[in-house]
Amino acid sequence: MSSPSGPKIAILIPAFNEELTIGSVVLQARRYAHHVLVINDGSADKTSEVARMAGAEVIDHHINGGKASALSAGFNELKKRNYDIIVMMDGDGQHLVQDIGALIAPIIDDESDLVIGSRFMKKDNSIPLYRQIGQRILNRATNVGSSKRITDTQSGFRALNKKALQNMNFQSSGYAVEQDMILHCSEQGLRISETPISVRYDVPNGHKQGSLSMGMGLLNNVVATIGYKRPLLLFGVPGALLCAIGLVIGILTILDIYFIGSWLMQSLMAGFMVMVGSTLAVSGLSLNSLSMLMRTNMSK
Incomplete structure (x- = not known):
């Protein structure tokens, strides 16, 4: 258990069908915390009983609602x-x-409100290559939405202070x-920081859920969030790019008509790109204005 004179620490563990490991996890966690709370998320095995025997407080959910x-x-x-x-x-x-000691140190020193344990800050990490590729894609997408530079956005090993708690x-679902x-x-x-x-x-x-299906779901969630928070980036930039490409093709088509006489395919392509690009750009501007209006109303 952590020192009585130090900060009061609680460890929160969501669990689903973890009877093989939850006992050991709880016993080890109790050495670092005043309290261990396990949320048994509709497990079909003896997760709840094993966690209680190991000394954790357990809240049982009768159906599996997901990690969120x-x-x-x-x-x-x-x-409370x-x-x-x-x-x-x-x-x-x-x-x-x-x-845990390294994870909570920035909070004790009042340097961070949320500390994320990063698997990518150690050069000798044992993360499989396919996971590293997927994680980096998700990291980039999440960082665009948050304007932060986080190396491990999917890590579930984290520490929060009272303010962050x-x-x-917020609303969320699943992983x-x-x-x-x-x-x-x-x-x-x-304030958000990371520690190795x-x-x-x-x-x-x-691995309770397929990595590919989970990754696609997470990426879809991030893209939707970017679309809400930064619609100009998601719609406006691609729209402007398509318009620019369409205009270039259009100019080349005019030159072809003048010098060669061929025009049909190029002109159709140019018109299509300009049309799609204009639609995306206008959508981005409209959604950006709507997003700003909603944030203004929420802040009042």
């Missing part, structure tokens, strides 16, 4: 209590409890909760 739902329930419960730091970690044993009132948290905290002006962590991939139950 489990974390939301945990945040709402911990808001007087903890200084909340540590989020998974129940499958991938996260190493010995990294009270701001955990998109990590990136939605970054986008929300960025919008709220909270190590991760185990040789755990019994580490």
